[in-house]
Amino acid sequence: MGIKGIRTALKVDLDKPARDQPGLHNRWHPDIPAYGKIANNEVVKIECLDWTGGQIGNNDSADDVKNVDLTQIHYLSGPFDIETAEPGDVLLVEIQDVQPFQDQPWGFSGVFHQKNGGGFLDQHYPKAAKAIWDFEGIFCSSRHIPHVRFAGLIHPGILGCAPSTEVLTEWNRREDRIVAQPPNAMNAHAGSAGEDIKERVAKEGARTIPGRPEHGGNCDIKNLSRGSKVYLPVHVPGAKFSVGDLHFSQGDGEISFCGAIEMAGEITLKFSVIKDGMAKLSMKSPIFHAGPVEPQFGPGRYLTFEGFSVDEKGKQHYLDATVAYRQTCLRVIEYLRRYGYSDYQIYLLLSCAPVQGHIAGIVDIPNACTTLGVPMDIFDFDIRPEADIVKRDMGACAITQD
């Protein structure tokens, strides 16, 4: 006679340290014990902490962002064993809903300090900064970035299945020679693991910072919102699925690193196993299919900026989309600061508002060209080039002295 309510597979405790909660973990490792079991085709709710595990407060100081402890990051919910899932299968995860907690209707966007985390524009904006966002139903607004309000494109920053030992070994191999976050025993949390495993996880466990091709993970894809279907490779028996890093909203690139509107909350997921899916779909990395309810502004409601792979010192880079996108971001900051916003306010805004970052041209030697579309309807004033420029009192975001 119909479903009677949806099972909550994991509850988190907002008042207890994250490290003491056995349903959380903050490393990727095949040996982290499953926290629970989910049936094939089951729908469950899973609660999540914000990615810092509660280190950031709803206040007007950016000191907590500056001093954030990144060794703890990210606290993920899980892992969960999915019935019948085996290596080589694909786990189809339907994101049926994402919600902040009812009694915690706020989130934060941060710019990390250049010396602790940094971000995409840290050469230009080295200080730590923060904006608090209040949620009103599907909308959010911030006392730190006035005259802006938008509907959230709510989504999880991280979801994925545990790596196998082989996959984990490969990660540790290839990330060794590059400025990555290598395994770090400090503050490693291996969920409900016993001492032996805990030690192994701390030593070998992959950091959750990057997304990775083999399983997805921290992809920070803003479009994985309500109604999306995500197809994930399975590497270990039971899949050992984890999820976390909920975002009320994010822009393409999440440029300030802690840039999405980070929040604690609850995600409703449906799991189905596609047997032998990796071979059937010729799938090496996750694919997805977004839902029909993304905020739609209309193609004519974006103001779009162009950027090229020539850096601010006039140096030419060869088809470098990363350099091009950084330039594109700087173009937006130069444009929007005319209205009275500080650069840090805009930097935060571009990180969390639903801006569209496209690779436009990637073959016209030697310049890559990228674009960044800003939805004009998130502002309560007219930002079209033909409209009058009125400088407003835009207040300030939280920011550190140095």
Added chain:
Amino acid sequence: MGIKGIRTALKVDLDKPARDQPGLHNRWHPDIPAYGKIANNEVVKIECLDWTGGQIGNNDSADDVKNVDLTQIHYLSGPFDIETAEPGDVLLVEIQDVQPFQDQPWGFSGVFHQKNGGGFLDQHYPKAAKAIWDFEGIFCSSRHIPHVRFAGLIHPGILGCAPSTEVLTEWNRREDRIVAQPPNAMNAHAGSAGEDIKERVAKEGARTIPGRPEHGGNCDIKNLSRGSKVYLPVHVPGAKFSVGDLHFSQGDGEISFCGAIEMAGEITLKFSVIKDGMAKLSMKSPIFHAGPVEPQFGPGRYLTFEGFSVDEKGKQHYLDATVAYRQTCLRVIEYLRRYGYSDYQIYLLLSCAPVQGHIAGIVDIPNACTTLGVPMDIFDFDIRPEADIVKRDMGACAITQD
């Protein structure tokens, strides 16, 4: 009593060599003489050759693509003096319409040979290939890539104002140390210039291949379609505006280089001068505002693939969106080849169909993550992962032996 018809500011002759037409040119240089004058706020039509100037034929051989003469490329229409435009102004160009010629309702997409132009995936696909696209009103389809049909997102690949001497000098300086296309006297076309100027343009004139931050140029932005407004920096008196490289459709990145559906045709433009616009808009690079009539598939009608900055040899690249986008493209090829398409067919298709290439995450050290959304409705069969895979006879695109 209303307008009576729109003036055609330039007619091209499809039966005459491009190099002999004084309204065309194929280098950027401030000294190329203006071909005509356009009033402030005037609407005009401008005819354009395809970017190769007619080198590619409507046939089933890719030899013409393989042997294309890139020194001639691109033939642009113009330059035009825009009344009242002065350095420091912004030229607002409204793209009111773009149409192929009525009696030439076809275009081509090509994969350049690795030794003559190459492309984004030339390490994987070194041969030359070609697909011819037939236009039926707003739609196109190809005998070389069956079971696909879509509405064109028609646009010019190139529009921009001439560089000043200073800007040109800077281009030549910074592109000198990198694998760019340096000035090349061979086949340089300086429009209606006399011998002296012709020689100077041939020697100094910037190639039209790359887009450049100071003026736009060959940005290959698929969204500059009907109804767009583009804001362009003006560097010389009269602006000396040029346009060309019309595309019936293109995907983000235009990955096979000659990848858009290239065509000859006619563009209708309205010009307005914003006095002192560069300072007013704090503008260093073009910005634009798309129109309301882009093909809209709905957010739930894309199948989206993820890619990361780990290359196919397992090498880790640091936040490199270019590497990530290449991987994303390869993921799509692996997926779509299951239906019977050859890799070259898919490579061509990703270049010209309205695929969405996004920068998803650019801060999660060390991996950049990009996504590529394929509109499912361009296929006449169901490409969702949950649908049955039926292998079809997909014929073949034109391709060279080596």
Added chain:
Amino acid sequence: MGIKGIRTALKVDLDKPARDQPGLHNRWHPDIPAYGKIANNEVVKIECLDWTGGQIGNNDSADDVKNVDLTQIHYLSGPFDIETAEPGDVLLVEIQDVQPFQDQPWGFSGVFHQKNGGGFLDQHYPKAAKAIWDFEGIFCSSRHIPHVRFAGLIHPGILGCAPSTEVLTEWNRREDRIVAQPPNAMNAHAGSAGEDIKERVAKEGARTIPGRPEHGGNCDIKNLSRGSKVYLPVHVPGAKFSVGDLHFSQGDGEISFCGAIEMAGEITLKFSVIKDGMAKLSMKSPIFHAGPVEPQFGPGRYLTFEGFSVDEKGKQHYLDATVAYRQTCLRVIEYLRRYGYSDYQIYLLLSCAPVQGHIAGIVDIPNACTTLGVPMDIFDFDIRPEADIVKRDMGACAITQD
């Protein structure tokens, strides 16, 4: 430091008869006492029963629909006094969210029996019928109408401010000569009113069935979903705002009368008073501005049927859009029954799925032409005319014997 949670202005008790809950009422009358006060610019949550007050069960019989007691309908939450609102003002209500109750994730669509309520097609379909819909996050599906699933366009069927005595008198006058539901003392619920008022409300109070131009009320506008702003005329001091009849989804016309997916749940609203708004906006009836998050299928994803004001007996009606829309609905039923659905299943589906009912032509004497667009993506099979017709086992909806 930011909001800490949103006040719930009214809690309903699902286990207690609606008639015994003082925060509910089921007539429009200026004398029904305000249940509570809401500040200008305040955001509150308001809980609502389903419109029947719990008469319909989650089971496979349509007897409860057949025997529904319409004298009780609708149970509305309120009325609420809005601080500073005076007659002549406009109350701006922002619908920030609508949600079903977490532990009651289902709703129902019903076809009323021709002798008890009826509906738009009751001449053709006189029996009572019912479908139960299960909610999975933003989606719903029904065991009674298989192979269909869609995202809800969730909204309140009713919201409005109380009529003044003058307005109420006018309603009772003009509805007197027509087959309306006149005031009916039976089961009238006057909220927290004392005996005197209760009696007056029972005698004079307007039924909540119709929407009315002076205040809105039961408009059943499917697009008043998350993110909408509604501008409502104020007729009495404090506005006396009420809301109810929550719908998980509805199609244009709500044709089977009990046709939306009716549910109990919670709505989050923000109230702002526009002083003297009726004169400022020259406003006689409500206006609204929808939000950006409606499910978007893309303009090319609807299959649209045409209907005209010639009835099924061949009788010509003069520019009658009502007759035309009925014909349009019948055309859809004829089309969809080819897949194995019963007519009652389709009748229910057209009532609750997000179909688009347009007035196409209303001046071409003597025929009105209306259209009904069915979003093809709600089906898990291909309903395009060019696709093969496969008859499926479509089970059955609940239906009464006569």
Added chain:
Amino acid sequence: MGIKGIRTALKVDLDKPARDQPGLHNRWHPDIPAYGKIANNEVVKIECLDWTGGQIGNNDSADDVKNVDLTQIHYLSGPFDIETAEPGDVLLVEIQDVQPFQDQPWGFSGVFHQKNGGGFLDQHYPKAAKAIWDFEGIFCSSRHIPHVRFAGLIHPGILGCAPSTEVLTEWNRREDRIVAQPPNAMNAHAGSAGEDIKERVAKEGARTIPGRPEHGGNCDIKNLSRGSKVYLPVHVPGAKFSVGDLHFSQGDGEISFCGAIEMAGEITLKFSVIKDGMAKLSMKSPIFHAGPVEPQFGPGRYLTFEGFSVDEKGKQHYLDATVAYRQTCLRVIEYLRRYGYSDYQIYLLLSCAPVQGHIAGIVDIPNACTTLGVPMDIFDFDIRPEADIVKRDMGACAITQD
């Protein structure tokens, strides 16, 4: 080697009286001779006059509208025999493009005089009025309705196949008792027919004013734009397809009767015959499938007005969507006149701009509720209720003295 250009199946002569052109006709009758043949699966261009056959001029007087000769209306292009089409088949017509003539880039919207044609609001607005619209690529604007500009949703007002004798007899029977336009010999044009047939057509031929369920005809459905597929019943051998009444744009209802932006131009169509399609599709009236390129404003960019079936004299009508829609239109006029527009200007605008007219509620006895959504982006000022009202000099449309 690909198509070489599209055949033009009919050319019209703008300088010759419509009545003298054998490829035109202005009645529906099975005996009107086919003007030409079109192959199954062929794509052709067909030129069309405006619906009045050139009676309306590009000037500032509405006298031509007042004195329009409606006996001539509409001049249709055709009929065409479609190879293999037989009664009982369905003709699938794909609208591949619609364009105004290049050298006639303008159209007109008219309000007919109450004594000659009238319109939806002629009780309120009895005079004749006119606005001329200039086309700039995909956009249009009018010197008679300033501060408005929009992209056309270009489409044919009429397309359909000829009635059989039986169908024609039925039309004449049922329209006899109602204020329709009965057959009228005056100015009847039977294409290339000889005298005998001409006389019969004049006497029996159905007027083209209304759309009709059996074949479509003058449906005035704004969404039959570029990229649409229309499925039409075939009643006579060869189908005898005709098309005309091209509109650059139209709003739902086309309320002022001559309300669309009427124009001469060219339509590109592809024809395919579905054998025995009427039975296969259980089809009694046309159905269609719109294309993906309609102007998209986003769901949040409409200001929507509500109207109910209570007329302006306070009379209650029973579930009458026609009355409700008229009230809805009046609500918009009351709102927009605050900006300085005359009522006739707004009446014209609502007829031709892409407004959305929905049937919201059609079962809530006794009131029907309809809505009319006005796209806010067609105005160059802010029409949101919360924006300041600035009265502008809005000039005037052409209008007659009485």
